[in-house]
Amino acid sequence: MLxxxxxxxxxxxxxxRRDHPDEACGVVAGPAGSDRPERFIAMxxxxxxxxFYRFDATEQLRVWREMDDRxxxxxxxxxxxxxxxxxxxxxxxxxxxxPGAHYVLASTREPDSTEFRSFRxxxxxxxxxxxxxV
Amino acid sequence: MAVQVRVPTILRTYTGGAxxxxxxxxxxxxxxxxxxxxxxxxxxxxxxxDDGTELHRFVNIYINDEDVRFLGGLDAKLGDGDEVTILxxxxxxxxxxxx
Numbered sequence: 001m002l003x004x005x006x007x008x009x010x011x012x013x014x015x016x017r018r019d020h021p022d023e024a025c026g027v028v029a030g031p032a033g034s035d036r037p038e039r040f041i042a043m044x045x046x047x048x049x050x051x052f053y054r055f056d057a058t059e060q061l062r063v064w065r066e067m068d069d070r071x072x073x074x075x076x077x078x079x080x081x082x083x084x085x086x087x088x089x090x091x092x093x094x095x096x097x098x099p100g101a102h103y104v105l106a107s108t109r110e111p112d113s114t115e116f117r118s119f120r121x122x123x124x125x126x127x128x129x130x131x132x133x134v
Numbered sequence: 135m136a137v138q139v140r141v142p143t144i145l146r147t148y149t150g151g152a153x154x155x156x157x158x159x160x161x162x163x164x165x166x167x168x169x170x171x172x173x174x175x176x177x178x179x180x181x182x183x184d185d186g187t188e189l190h191r192f193v194n195i196y197i198n199d200e201d202v203r204f205l206g207g208l209d210a211k212l213g214d215g216d217e218v219t220i221l222x223x224x225x226x227x228x229x230x231x232x233x
Binding site: 050055077088 | 196226
């Protein structure tokens with residue numbers, strides 16, 4: 001299960017809406033081992049694409065170092081789908097490189113509601129999990 | 135050239151759980167061959183092509199703070215005391231989306 005506070009949830013949705021129709025992406029960092037997403041970090045989508053995202057490599061190194069220095073980890077890795085459902089695509093599954101993270105998908109295909117779902121992606125296996133907003 | 139290599143979580147199965155390992159080589163390609171001699175299979179996750187001459191598209195390698203894609207890729211030169219960081223690219227997207 002993903003427990004996420006309302007401020008982080010709303011920040012993800014707002015970022016997805018802001019970048020629509022391109023895909024938005026980012027992380028929510030939290031203390032290592034805590035499973036608590038606390039620090040929202042919007043990332044640049046280096047692809048600037050409606051069907052693909054990739055963290056900018058230089059920004060990713062900076063953010064990953066910063067998390068390391070603060071003894072944090074990427075608790076949530078999020079991105080948006082802008083014309084399809086909030087479910088990991090084959091691309092998402094084959095490229096998922098953080099087995100400990102909650103992969104959050106936000107779909108902005110509907111103009112007035114944002115589908116928000118969370119998954120574990122480990123060794124190509126996708127498991128959806130409930131989301132609790134606290 | 136002795137360098138320190140930071141290994142991401144997903145590849146620590148190859149290094150017995152170690153987050154930081156040592157390696158040698160005067161280029162990134164040579165370093166990967168050296169690492170593979172002790173951490174069997176690791177190189178296969180980092181390079182592609184028949185003879186492993188290309189850096190995997192979705193793996194980021196940095197020398198100190200610099201993305202090796204701007205330093206010549208696998209031919210990028212290493213110096214004594216450099217720190218090499220391996221990070222899986224965070225990427226994906228709806229291109230192949232299940233509908």
